[in-house]
Amino acid sequence: MAAIRKIQARVKEIISYSDTVRKYILQPAKRSFDFKAGQFLHLAMDAYDPSFNWPESRVFSIANSPTRKDFIEVLVSRKGKFTGQMFEQLKAGDEVWLKLPYGIFNFDESLEKDSVLIAGGTGISPFMSFLQFAIDKKLNPVISLNYGVNNPDLIIIEDLIKEAEQKLENFKYNLYIEKPENGNTKLKFNKGILDIHQIIRQSRELNDAVFYLSGPPAMIENFEQTLKNSGIKQQNIKYDIWE
Ligand SMILES: Cc1cc2nc3c(=O)[nH]c(=O)nc-3n(C[C@H](O)[C@H](O)[C@H](O)COP(=O)(O)OP(=O)(O)OC[C@H]3O[C@@H](n4cnc5c(N)ncnc54)[C@H](O)[C@@H]3O)c2cc1C
Secondary structure, eight states: OOOOOEEEEEEEEEESSSEEEEEEEEEEEEOOOOOOOEEEEEEEOOOTTTTTTOEEEEEOOOOSSSTTTSEEEEEEOOOOOOOOOOOHHTTTTOOOEEEEOOOOOOOOOGSSSOOEEEEEEEGGGGHHHHHHHHHHHHOOEEEEEEEESSSGGGTTTTTHHHHHHHHTTTTEEEEEEEETTTHHHSOOOOOOOOOOHHHHHHHHTTTSSSSEEEOOOHHHHHHHHHHHTTOGGGGEEEEEEOO
């Protein structure tokens, strides 16, 4: 496990996908930190003074790969007080403090095994890290990405999906869009919400695949149960609950 580091970072860019979803691209002051694809960090907007406690923070999955760590990216969904303050107050050029790495949701097993990634909405974040990592490390096992969004503007990773299609031998994806009429995409998609039964059927041909779930708690509970009912072993089900 990498040592926990506290580092200062500057907001380089903020990309807005909707009123409630943004990507923050952060430029770390030092590169003396490490993390694994799928791990998360603490982000504080107040300055950290080592002689006092760590300031108020929230945790966010790291959306870029450790193989591309000139910047640190987080995808933020506006929910309550803290993320509201981020949306209202944090601007390009501002300083933030980060504490990382944390979490056991990572993709060590998938370096050799087939993997089925299932993400709802901003739950795509840890899989952005993993896909970049898989591309950079030229991973060979099957990676099946299953991604559900409300409308095409929220497909945060259109370019990354195209890059994975070009560079990964065994990459496939199923995109589910609830309201495809509210935007445009060049990617192929299914209309509707993530269909766990379809995902399981399509995964039958895979070899002892690991299923990774990331998204709202209700989705994870429901999908985990359905996976177990269909005979997927508990040790092959991993999840990241954002609560
Ligand atoms: C492993 C993990 C990964 C996550 N990754 C992401 C991500 O990539 N993107 C994303 O948008 N969200 C992510 N979340 C959720 C995120 O951390 C926040 O919980 C969420 O954004 C809630 O919104 P808020 O903080 O604005 O709400 P708030 O209303 O400010 O607080 C929500 C909750 O935070 C806790 N809280 C309250 N005060 C404090 C305090 N002083 N210090 C610490 N906690 C407090 C309480 O449990 C409270 O109910 C993740 C959560 C987990 C556990």
